[in-house]
Amino acid sequence: MMDFNWTLLNTEFFLVGLMLLVFLVDLFVSDKRIPAWLTIAGLVVLFFVNLWAPHYGSTLNGTLVHSSFTAFLKGVFLLAGIIASLGAISTLRQFEKRAGEYYLLLLASLLGMMLVVMARELVLFFVAFELMSIPLYVLAAYDKADDRSVEAGLKLFIYGTFSSALLAMGVTLMYGVVGSTLFRDLASGLTQAEPLAILGLVLFLAGVGFKVAMVPFHMWVPDTYEGAPAPFVAFLSVAPKAAGFAILFVFLLSLFQDMAPFWKVTVAFFAGITMILGNLLALPQTNLKRLLGYSGIAHIGYMLLAVAAGTERAIAFVLFYFVSYVLSNMGAFLFAEVVRQNEGGETLEKLHGYAQRNPLLSLYMLVFLLSLGGIPFVMGFWAKLYVFLAAVQSGLVLLVFLGAVLTVVALFYYLNVARQMYIEKPEQAEKLQAPVRVPGSIHLALALATLAVAVLGLYPKLVVSPALSAAHTFLQTLAGF
């Protein structure tokens, strides 16, 4: 009676295998670059396996569903993982022996993400959710000699576990109302008539709101981003959020479909304040990572707009948005890491004269900034445009207008970063001559990301069509079980 389809989970098994391999290699090899490159190679292989392994379906009594939607998301996670690993190599050099842990934890979190988007059962979901979260706490406090990193870890931990507790209570209530942990039962059981179900939804929104950094559940974001190591933050800023959005879609569109009017208004409202606060708070920032943190919150606001729209297109465009976001935001964080390695900090004035000290690096960053700002012909432009389009089609015209206006605000601080690099001069003139050293691995990541942002900016269809079909199958599988 237990059906079990191994091929459906081949990426996950492969990932577990990779973890073991990395673990073993890490134990016996003293050069910590080897587990790093092993991880990267493994993830790349996995990325392509995921890309070309069309084994879709459900298994374990329908508690795990793999579709082109989840495949797409896994692609995003893996991409984030690859970039985060590439970025980390040079950073981890100072930690000597501990370097291997980083990759293990990253892989564990990745595994959690992959499972969480596939899960269609509450226990599995919750376990996967925590599997995704707990390694992140550790990673945030990874630099244990740096009290800022540890503080970031502590804050993330307290905030995270608090939210977990809320989420746990939320799921408990869902179970309590229906008496089943299977989503297909829950979908029919959770109705608006049940007060406990509504409470469940509220707690669920709070729990996932933390994960995606929806205002006002966002307050850990800037502190953690500022304190934690940049390559990890790059990962943290995109992958768990993508997972969070997938969770939102799954829960809201199936479990809470009956309460659609309620959560649509709620999400739309939070989308609005998320956009506003994220953008406004980014304005006065002087630390690059912190600025990117707030701007990330603003981006979440744009994507929540699509969640509020809740249509097939909206889902597709969120997926597209994440691809763009992974590339440009992680690129920007890696840039921040380069700056930290060279200057010992990431405040904006450290960037002065960068355009002259390393024009190519500055060009990468400029492309990322333009993409984040939504300037045409880099990828971010299309991402924003599509999300707005989807929202307009669902009648959220006012919010789109708000979003469009806030885009101009966003450009203000993105251009401000560009200004620091291109316009401002360093205080000591001789600093202009000091070269900026870019580690090879980061350089590779930056170059690839820039290339992708530019190419996809000119030809977004490459990602849009898979995203559209993924969204299509997603809705089909939702209705299917």
Next chain:
Amino acid sequence: MLTHYLVLAFLLFSIGAFGVLTRRNAIAILMAIELMLNASNIALVTFSRLHGNLGGQLFAFFTITITVAEVAVGLAIVVLIYRLRKTVNADEMDFLKG
């Protein structure tokens, strides 16, 4: 009768939440979070009884496990921060702000 257990769970959850918000000692905060999670454990078991299936109890075991993992990580972080700052007062962890 079962509603009493639910009320207990609710109270425990509220006490936990209150503790998280008001205690200044990081360890105490950790414990308060434990309370909240335990509240959901109680609720899970109650619901399990209510519906007459074992899903809830099963869930509770998983939750306990997860809690353990979280506490392990949490305590480690608290120890780290104590080493660096010689305090575990949550209010003093405000290097990062703005």
Next chain:
Amino acid sequence: MHGFPVLSLILAAPFIGALIVMFTPRNSYYAPRVLSAIAASISLLASLYVLFTYNWHAGGFQFEELVPLIPALGIQYHVAVDGMSVALLILTAFIIFTGVFTSWTVPERAKEFYALLLLLVTGVFGVFMSLDLFLFFLFYELAVLPMYLLIGIWGSTKYIVPRGVFGRMFQELKVGTKEYSAMKLTLYLLFGSAFILVGILAIYKVSGQFLPQNTFDFLQLSSVHFPREFQRIFFLVIYVGFGVLAGIWPLHTWSPDGHAAAPAAGSMMHAGVLMKLGAYGVVRVGMQLMPEGALMWAWLVGTIATINIVYGALSAMWQTDLKYIIAYSSVSHMGVVMLGAATLTEPGLNGSIFQMVAHGFMTGLMFALVGLVYEKTHTRNILEMGGLGKRMPGIATFFTIGGLSSLGLPALAGFVAEFLVFLGAWKSHKWYWLIPAVAGAFFTAVYVLRALKIIFWGPFNEKYKDVPDAQGPEWVSLVVLSGLLIIMGVLPFLLLRPINAAAVELLTTIKGVLP
């Protein structure tokens, strides 16, 4: 079809020039300058070739080139020029040519400066010859963005003394600094381009209802008769979008700040050419694709234009910063351009397009001069000047020529344009537009002569006894631009013939939809 892809040559020369300049050795003084001059010259010669071989009897789009880029989306590389584009190509080519010489003495980071300048001009050329709206928008953004860095890096700063209740606000925003101006200009223009994008996408979307496939192709789109309601809304959207760049009131305030802060060549390009790009967009995309919308909104466009004319002139009168004076005069003159277009009459449209070119040369000349004056006296405050005519008679002379053209003195280009617009204003449905237009011309005389008097006339100021006149390559731009102003003023038909061909075609489109 034409054998030799001359338009692509015009487009490619600055672009390739920019790439090459970018890779010149860092410490070479002449390489970026000479290379830029060569690139600009190639474009200039090719543009002149286009002007003189353009068949104005036949009219229409000529020198067409078409290469499909993304057939699935109907995006293609489609360039061609009609009379209006020809005139503006000439304008752009001359301005960049002279701009290269004006900025010969740019003190630092010359190679980046020239690369950005050439990149910007590539965008401008592209906009003027694009027959594909998507391509149009691409070039448009390319033309708008480099200005941020041009102002930010090489601009000049003037602190506005904080006063009264606004003092604190101004201080905190750093009003008047180059950073502020660059940011303001860029954000304002991107705000406008958001409108343009919406408009273009809407056109693209709706085109599918009338054509076998959604398209961005201008020629195909111009055969479409868009629904009345659509035109009513989207003409306005396009108008506001491009209007920001054209400096329409009250969305013009980026222009004084931006132009004042920009380096000379940057202002030349921006006030001389880019603002025309806004007007060109309104005429090309707005009026030509949505003639009914143009008819419906002509009253608004014209009224705002008249406000621009008078308001800009009066504002200019109040300024004491030389660059602000010229910048506000641009606001005023762009009003003339927009008014001419809004009249929807033959002389008006001719005047409008002619004014685009005339004002481009004129304001190019003015900003070049202002740049020189600033560079030599290190002040932009006219009240600190005085008697400069003694030390810089050449600059004074050219300044006078530019000023006289701007106040519409006959035998200079400004007169032809303004007079045609006057005629058009009278012939339009709102004859009283003529009054503010003429009044604006008078006010222009007041502030231009006042500025000339204060700067160059009066007792000699000992402070400037060592100030030199223009030197070396700086003369090139002055002589070329003022020569052009005179040629256009004396022989207007050289340019009016192709312009008229385009204007008549546009009018036929518009009158064709008249009930």
Next chain:
Amino acid sequence: MNGNLLLWTLLVLLPPFVSFAWNGLVIPWRRAGKPAAYLSIVAILTSLVASLVVVKLVLADPGPHTWQAVWMPLKHAPSITVGLYLDPLAAIMLAVVALVAAMVQIYSLGYMSEEPPGSLGRYFTYHSLFAFSMLNLVAAGTLIQIYAFWELVGLCSYLLIGFWYYKPSAANAAVKAFWTTKFGDVGFAIGLVLLWAFGGSYFLPDLFHKAASGEIQAAVLSLSMLLVFFGAMGKSAQFPLHIWLPDAMEGPTPVSALIHAATMVAAGVYLVSRVFPIYTHTPEVMLFIAYIGSFTAFFAATIALVQEDIKRVLAYSTISQLGYMMAALGAGSLMAGYFHMFTHAFFKALLFLGAGSVIHAMHTNDIWKMGRLFGKMKHTALVFLIGTLALAGIPPFAGYYSKDEIVVKLFESGLTIPFLFALVTVFLTAFYMFRVIFVVFFGNKEPEGHPHESPPVMTVPMWILAILSIVAGFLFKGTFEHFFGAAAGHGAEAAEAAAHAGGHSPVALVSLVLAFAGIFFAWLIYQKEAVSHERLRNALKPLYIMLRKKYWLDDIAYFLYRRVLVDGLAFLIGWFDRYIVDGIVNFVTWLTQQSGILLRSLQNGKVQDYLYGVVLGILLILLLGAL
């Protein structure tokens, strides 16, 4: 237009341009000074000779000889053309302009001899440009062309008034002149637009034809011609746009003679004469012109009474005389107005050159610092006297014939008030001019310094003009009557009256008596000092102050410009733009930034406070649910 005439015409029009272009572009040549001057003089002399040939040709065959070409091509609307239009009116004016310009340029060689060479070159370059523009204005075939050159002569006037640009007074005067005339030109421009819209052409024969045939509605025609006249009012310094002309005396004196006495200021009169056939169809406008002209004549003459600057006396007298011309044209007599412009060109140029000669010797403009110059500057004094007699209208000097004509015409056309103005002005003119004569050349005071006679390069041109001032009246009266006598306005009545105008009517006699009376009183007060002018001044103090203050018109104009336009309107708009329009933009930006900073304080770094955010969020969700 036949080839021969065209060739000669071009020979008139182009040499000054060649001189201008050469002097303008070949900078070392210009900076050398003298060569530029010689080139300019050769050019204008060539024009002079050619213009005499043109006069001969045109008088033999009055034409009109026309030629036109497209300038601004339009497809579905009438194109704008340029061309030539030569008839006796234009031809004679060409000769006058060329002659006076030539004389003045030669004179300038002496007058400007102390200028540095670079400055001298610039001076003659402007002169060439002026000559070119003025000649072209005269020969222009279309109204738009007249307008174009009209503006160009205005430009030259501006440049030459401001020739000594480092003098603040000169700079101000130049700018004022440009603005005031430009203000009139606003009307001109609108008039042109109307004429194009309703007449469809600027070509003079077309316009004449259309006006005559009634193709243009009478009301429109009147309005547009009135607007065109505004232009003429500005350029010809008619009340109340005359305020620039006295200030224009800040320029070098030869410039005043050429531009601000003989030619450019007469352009307004020339314009009205040129399009006189159209004005004959707009009697209301003619009436307006007559009143404005005669009032200007009287008004300016009164101010001239109290001027102490010799050039300013002449400037007001010029305004006054231009008023006469306008009045005559308004009264419908082309002959009278045009003839007076013709004679006036000679004697007023002469007077200015004479004044220049005096100034050159004395280095001052103040008449009270001069005296008894007759003995020291015989030539100058003599020519100045000749000019004055001509201006005062004493026979047989040129002014007598033309001014007499005007007074008679005004009387005959029944315009009582203008006629009275004109009559009083005759007396005033004689009085103020002889006031100058007696004070400067005779009087009882010794002059300051050591005045000496000017060199021949200055006196010879003066004498040529003096001779013309004597003979031009009776020599050419017949010619003018032949060509322009017939073209009269105000219908048949006026035409009839014009036919009789040959003899000495009683009116003419009265006018002559008044002129002598003026001279007599001037002698009485300033030479004989029978009544001290100081006591007279005190007795009539309010009147004196009003005249000294020029009826406060300059103050009003300055107030309008400075307080209303610059400090008022421009300040208001400028302020509005910076603080309201831009202020809103800035305020929004500022508000955004400030709210960011404010919100930032919420992020205080304490993780538990962050958790309150979560609680707040949950409450918000519940609240939304409750809604």
